[in-house]
Amino acid sequence: MTNHTAQVDGFPKIGAPALRALNSAGYHSLEELVKVREADLAKLHGMGPKALGILRDALAAKGLAFAGEQVSNQGAYAEVNGIRLYYAYYGKPASQEVPLVILHGGLSRIEMMHELIEALESERTIIGVDLQAHGRTADIDRPIRYPSCADDIGGLIQ
Incomplete structure (x- = not known):
């Protein structure tokens, strides 16, 4: 290591x-x-x-972040479909409304969506997710495909 x-x-x-x-x-x-x-x-x-x-x-x-990005202290991992998926809560504390799940693009991570998160977090609860082999979510021995990513998110929000 x-x-x-x-x-x-x-x-x-x-x-x-x-x-x-x-x-x-x-x-x-x-x-x-x-x-x-x-x-x-x-x-x-x-x-x-x-x-x-x-x-x-x-x-x-150190409790720091690159310019324009925030460090979420609400991050955690969930075991879903054989992957340890990183996710973080932003915005209003969990309420009765369904949270908005925000996904990053390819070769990215959830912090790259900070401008969108900042624009929406005062109005609702947001869950940001690092998909397989991105950000804080490690890769596993399976192809990265949209259906697999969708299944991972579905498993996370259940």
């Missing part, structure tokens, strides 16, 4: 290409990343999804 807690130049262990990308862009500590959007970091040459995930988790461990 890789140790992601070892610090290198003020960052967790993220690999040389990602570290060079951050340093070239003028970022030299984890705390500086609260001023930049994750989508902007993703555009840096050498910055891949694995490094972004490590940085996101390191920020969250």
Whole structure:
């Protein structure tokens, strides 16, 4: 198992290409990343999804997040259809109304939907989900297909 807690130049262990990308862009500590959007970091040459995930988790461990994103302290995992599915509640506390489930697009995670969540969370309860092999939900030995994802969400909200 890789140790992601070892610090290198003020960052967790993220690999040389990602570290060079951050340093070239003028970022030299984890705390500086609260001023930049994750989508902007993703555009840096050498910055891949694995490094972004490590940085996101390191920020969250300190109660921080990339610019424009929120850290949900309501997140949890559910065992559904053989997968450990990450989900988080946003907005109004659970009420009698049916919650709105928000899904991210491909190669993304639920935090990337923060603008939509922020626009709706004052009016209703929202459940955000990281689908198979995205965000905090690990991959399992099955193809990623829409029917499987739909079954996972159905199992989650039952």
